[in-house]
Amino acid sequence: MEVRTHRGEGKLQQVIEIGPHRVLTDAAVESGGEASGPEPHDLLAAALAACTALTVTMYARRKGWALDDIAVAVKHGQEGAAYVLRRTIRYIGALSAEEAQRLTDIANKCPVHKTLTGQMQILTEVA
Known part of the structure; x- marks a missing residue:
């Protein structure tokens, strides 16, 4: 299994691709992110x-x-x-x-x- 990431739409947001699935991850606002997904x-x-x-x-x-x-x-x-x-x-x-x-x-x-x-x-x- 290979997991890939690429930049999302937010300042620090990442899109994680796990096979056919997609999950967003981000950093907390106090860390410069937008909290648009779990850390x-x-x-x-x-x-x-x-x-x-x-x-x-x-x-x-x-x-x-x-x-x-x-x-x-x-x-x-x-x-x-x-x-x-x-x-x-x-x-x-x-x-x-x-x-x-x-x-x-x-x-x-x-x-x-x-x-x-x-x-x-x-x-x-x-x-």
Whole structure:
């Protein structure tokens, strides 16, 4: 998968192309943008939240567990030298304590979580 960006219509706005999909990103007004879309760190937090919800939902369905819905919130920001993502998960449904714990274990194995907590490299090439 390749993701591309190009300048949008705003001062700092970027159009992100992900396959056939398009998403806008921008900077906050106080940073010189127009806040016409989420900031890049918001997209990172959104990726973690969405991946968590999708992964847990798929697992619960395979098991036939009574997970009616899942709500995932991610607060994020710089804390000292680290950028911190604080994830809160709320399971909606008639789950046992053991099932809820297992779903939390599975949440920690979602692909985005594994990527963010694993070893990463960013290789930059100027074209």
